[in-house]
Amino acid sequence: MKSTLKKLLPFAVVGIMSGATTVGALQYFNHDSNNGDQSFFTKSSNVSFAGMNSGAVGDDFVKAAKTTVPAVVTIKNYQNRTSSNRASEQDLFDFFFGDPFGGGGNQRGQQRQKQQQAPDNMPSGMGSGVIISPDGYIISNNHVVAGASKLEVVLSNKKSYIATLIGTDPNTDISLLKIEEKGLPYLNFANSDNIDVGQWVLAVGNPLGLNSTVTAGIVSAKGRGIGILGGQGKAANPIESFIQTDAAINPGNSGGALVNTNGDLIGINSAIQSTTGYYQGYGFAVPANLARKIVEDIKKFGIVQRGFLGVQSLDLSDDQQVALYNRDKKANIKAGSGVYVTTVTDDSGAQDAGIKIGDIITKIDGMAITDFADLSVAVGSKRPGDKVQVTYIRNGKENTANVTLKDQKGGTSTRTKADLSVTEKIGAEFEPLSDRFKTDYGLNSGVVAKNVTEGSEVAKIGIVDNYIVIEINGKPVNSQKDVEKILDKYSGNVSVKFVDAYGQIYTRGFKMP
Template sequence: MQFIRLGSNRVKRIAACAAVGVAMALTSAGMTVNAQPSATPTLAVPDFTQVVEQTEGSVVNIRTTESVPVRRSPMGPGPSDPYEMFRWFFGPDFMPPGMPGPRQRNAPTPPEQERTVPRGVGSGFIISSDGYILTNNHVVAKSNGIFVTLTSGKEYKAKVIGTDPRTDVALIKIDAQGLTPLPIGDSTKLKKGQWVLAIGSPFGLDSTVTAGIVSAINRDTGDYLPFIQTDVAVNPGNSGGPLINLAGQVVGVNSQIISQSGGFMGISLAIPIDEAMRVVDQLKAHGKVTRGRIGVQIGSVSEDVAKAIGLESAKGAMVSNVEPNGPAAQAGVRSGDVITRFDGKQISQMSDLPRIVGGTKPGSRVPMDVWRKGKTITLQVKVGEMPSADEAGAGQGEQPKAEAADALGLKVIEVSDTVREKLDIKGGVQVAQVEEPAAAAGLAPGDIIITINDVDITSPAQYAKVVAGLSPSRAAALLVIRGDQSQWVTITPRK
């Protein structure tokens, strides 16, 4: 690093010019400075106390519990046995002298027992006087008990009204009246550099307030929604809490952090409140969210591809596969088309299409512009209904329905005719979602399973029967195709 030494008079002139420039910039931004000529200009930092006083009482702490199996003896399925170690050395029928009868090797295994343990801590905020609370789906998912604590210290047991894993939004309710809801703002009016606050329970520390600015809007992270990016300090436990503007209005729901350490590193993401409230309306009315689908797999349009096919710019969503007999196929969409507009809305990037289609009412017939062979063609497509979040991936186009996760930790779907023709295969199933133990074995969504052990896989139904017959005591061998390569992968089924 180099340092430049300046004369004292020159330094004074530069400092005076800089002070004038700062004062002009702050004045144009609506901020105030100390106007006394003899004083150093100072920034009038916003006073957050009034906003906090108005909103803090509507933010709640959420703790959850879950059921876990009771740990049994490490030497066997039954209860703890002080002589189990001797039997490991001397055989399963070993009994100490004076003990009656041999040990029963085939005694029935006692039923699995469970116990309730703390699961996690999160945040939420009141959106109605009769006890509706908005939070994140991941705060309440897989829990068997949800407990809400108000700032007054009073605790309630909550029930889940509905959840939406795609947007990570959950609506819960407590049996209470006369609560003070937070006013809902307009997240579409947010601007970069705007002051915002976060209130929540990071690391379980209730009613913690942090402040910062909006760093970016419409931040695309590959998820179903564009996020609000801020530099507000958000840590584990803040999830589900409100992002509040200086008018005391909720503009977002704190949901994620981008971190290499697991703690705050200067970037946090919030769900725009407009999108969250649209989800809440459906959850309150139906307990679930209904979205549209058109049955395509899509990809981004690169600059080189745009030039090659005559597009003015690299915009739109490239159709890589069309679901047979799906809404798009019936409308005449072909692989290789670039969807540039849907229902009058421009598709600037690939991720715009699932969001716009998802927000369209199923059954609607809408116009869709596609770029094909150097010109725009307008097609009429009848929007179908999207399966639940567990049945299809949101960011890469829609997929056919997937069954529930099986003993291998997989959810699979039918392989499309286009993919089968391309790979020159007759059967197989495509992986839609991966959990343990398949995740540990390296499987990923999009992989195609064509053989398990020595059985060729022909359909999802036949695959399910084969998996159901696998033994949890023996690893199964799967022949998997990824891209243009195939390999054998071994997975031990879970019980």
């Protein structure tokens, strides 16, 4: 009896640490310890504990925590908030982690109002970050840094720095910051492809203002797409292939570390699925392999290099999507595994390789593609010019094609910031206003902002989709060409006069990137 209890004691401690399993652990100790039932560790009945380390798991957690905690930082986001950006106040902090100050769903409007009135020395939001090099590079989430006029980084030893934002990627919700320091503790990226469902992990961050908090759980699923990036209109080409974990994650954990029992970084905590805005058993992290690729691109090129296959597709694993497609297209496609090609883009790599509408993609470079999440990360983690082997089913027969990936403009070369167009640099596209609209609203000029990128220069000054830009640097604009002509090769401060959704006119500025 005593030996059995001794063996199981570390697992009970882990259950108590994870918070969500405390009640189950207490129930366990009230039963005969010989029953061997360890299902109290999770409410989910289909989680496999195969591969669980049979050694002293508690000791492993202690070592991993000691390695991880010094490398996880607090990030404070300071914003110049005005009434001009009230249409965009419900930012990704709400959608990912609820109110960053801890307000519940019904309190968000009131909290946002208070947040607008906060003095300049109060942060608009707080999250976490992970030091990934001894010279001060820090990885976090895009939504942690979005809209910031100043970013403050606080180490676990309370030392504070003002950080430089090196770059962001809304499509993966990853950002890269830099502080000027040497000899910092840091974490190594692990190969996230090697993680297994059921293995132990730790989530480390700063939830609810509680610095350097460690929670334990397991990997409860891989390759999870939850529709949170593209679903909120914040990402044009989202890549969602999250690691799902039941380690407790709450507001403030955003951008923190998900590590294995060696203390290696396997993911960046990004989201929770919850009806309350707080932990209810499901957390999601960007896998380390994808996060590392984004960071490498930002450091080397200044922007993310994204390869595209050149197809639109239907996720056959989604029964509802398939049913809707069949209804709308009067088709008879069967649900199952893989993605069904619905459109092939002209002059794309897919078209060049002979892929056609109706093909079912089942593998990329030999790795199984069961759903759209698999496809998005398999292709989205490649660069323009990279070649991938696509396995697909056509008329019941398996075929393979070697596809050279291209960027959205059809190029196969990598680009730097210097290669970007004006609208790409400032983060928005523009459409002309009709003459009728100008007459009705008494405007002599104007263009409508479209596809405003989260965290872009245009977004930072409060412009969102459908706001009207009247002038740039004192010159009237009536087309996207006008915007490009004014700002092409311009490197100074930019003055933008615009009209918000309420008809109020503002003039705001930014430095041309």
